Amino acid sequence: xxxxxxxxxxxxxxxxxxxxxxxxxxxxxxxxxxxxxxxxxxxxxxxxxxxxxxxxxxxxxxxxxxxxxxxxxxxxxxxxxxxxxxxxxxxxxxxxxxxxxxxxxxxxxxxxxxxxxxxxxxxxxxxxxxxxxxxxxxxxxxxxxxxxxxxxxxxxxxxxxxxxxxxxxxxxxxxxxxxxxxxxxxxxxxxxxxxxxxxxxxxxxxxxxxxxxxxxxxxxxxxxxxxxxxxxxxxxxxxxxxxxxxxxxxxxxxxxxxxxxxxxxxxxxxxxxxxxxxxxxxxxxxxxxxxxxxxxxxxxxxxxxxxxxxxxxxxxxxxxxxxxxxxxxxxxxxxxxxxxxxxxxxxxxxxxxxxxxxxxxxxxxxxxxxxxxxxxxxxxxxxxxxxx
Ligand SMILES: [Zn+2]
Numbered sequence: 075x076x077x078x079x080x081x082x083x084x085x086x087x088x089x090x091x092x093x094x095x096x097x098x099x100x101x102x103x104x105x106x107x108x109x110x111x112x113x114x115x116x117x118x119x120x121x122x123x124x125x126x127x128x129x130x131x132x133x134x135x136x137x138x139x140x141x142x143x144x145x146x147x148x149x150x151x152x153x154x155x156x157x158x159x160x161x162x163x164x165x166x167x168x169x170x171x172x173x174x175x176x177x178x179x180x181x182x183x184x185x186x187x188x189x190x191x192x193x194x195x196x197x198x199x200x201x202x203x204x205x206x207x208x209x210x211x212x213x214x215x216x217x218x219x220x221x222x223x224x225x226x227x228x229x230x231x232x233x234x235x236x237x238x239x240x241x242x243x244x245x246x247x248x249x250x251x252x253x254x255x256x257x258x259x260x261x262x263x264x265x266x267x268x269x270x271x272x273x274x275x276x277x278x279x280x281x282x283x284x285x286x287x288x289x290x291x292x293x294x295x296x297x298x299x300x301x302x303x304x305x306x307x308x309x310x311x312x313x314x315x316x317x318x319x320x321x322x323x324x325x326x327x328x329x330x331x332x333x334x335x336x337x338x339x340x341x342x343x344x345x346x347x348x349x350x351x352x353x354x355x356x357x358x359x360x361x362x363x364x365x366x367x368x369x370x371x372x373x374x375x376x377x378x379x380x381x382x383x384x385x386x387x388x389x390x391x392x393x394x395x396x397x398x399x400x401x402x403x404x405x406x407x408x409x410x411x412x413x414x415x416x417x418x419x420x421x422x423x424x425x426x427x428x429x430x431x432x433x434x435x436x437x438x439x440x441x442x443x444x445x446x447x448x449x450x451x452x453x454x455x456x457x458x459x460x461x462x
Contacts, residue, residue, distance in 0.1 A: 238270070
């Protein structure tokens with residue numbers, strides 16, 4: 075909020091469609107010196123972790139570099155909505171929130187994924203993704219703000235980094251004498267982090283993101299009830315899916331989550347009132363596609379591998395799945411029971427019990443949409459919405 079510059083939204087200056095598997099090698103061989111240096115730093119930090127084997131901390135620049143690679147995998151999976159006005163609007167809402175956090179100077183990026191699936195994902199370093207399907211299911215700017223605030227909190231609280239550390243996701247073998255920028259180790263870290271981001275965090279992290287998220291949204295003037303309203307609508311939407319009924323409205327965890335939100339709003343007197351439905355509708359005209367009509371991709375981690383390659387499945391064999399998959403905003407929709415290794419597109423995944431939202435097919439264009447939002451733009455946006 076204080077020293078925020080204009081650098082918040084230069085996402086994707088490098089809109090290079092790197093094949094994921096070749097990413098590390100490409101960085102090692104064709105990266106700019108700055109990129110190589112950053113990857114080198116991350117490698118050095120990883121090596122330090124190998125030595126120390128305790129706390130694994132990375133700098134903001136390294137975290138952002140990891141986030142960039144993870145975001146690229148997510149964009150490759152789902153595609154990006156090529157609409158500058160929509161991206162700009164979502165970015166303005168996100169920047170109003172991000173500026174009020176403890177990490178206002180991260181290079182925050184807000185990306186609209188081109189899929190009917192209803193989801194939102196936070197990658198490390200300030201890469202926040204929301205799907206077209208989620209925007210279609212929302213009815214006000216406060217719902218959008220509350221959901222973005224939840225995702226932003228995952229970043230500001232460094233939930234991903236903590237999960238990597240706690241889960242010992244990066245195995246440092248005694249025989250690994252060096253961890254370099256082009257090592258398979260870094261590629262594995264990207265893969266594992268992407269999987270974590272897509273499948274959702276643990277219960278405690280999700281509750282913290284809810285709690286701090288609505289506090290954040292309220293602090294800038296948004297009505298804090300939007301998150302609960304959105305979650306309820308999402309829950310209702312998924313009632314028709316036989317495989318997932320247990321995870322939704324009747325599920326104790328979901329009910330606990332909604333109860334906690336209501337209690338917090340009362341006990342903390344979170345009384346901000348801006349909902350801004352009209353402004354939302356001015357920019358967002360999507361409608362939600364019924365779940366039964368969503369085409370999905372199966373294979374790998376919710377189709378993450380997209381083309382039916384088996385790397386993700388192999389990786390899963392020696393790793394326990396993230397805990398409490400069904401609890402996150404994205405993770406509300408538990409991964410489907412697909413055992414298939416080849417990708418396929420079907421018309422009624424919900425009827426088969428697959429994870430329709432997470433497994434939803436993505437759009438064809440992967441290029442990030444660059445929007446430049448200045449402090450003056452943010453100030454004007456806040457003033458127009460009567461935000462703080
Ligand atoms: Zn979450």
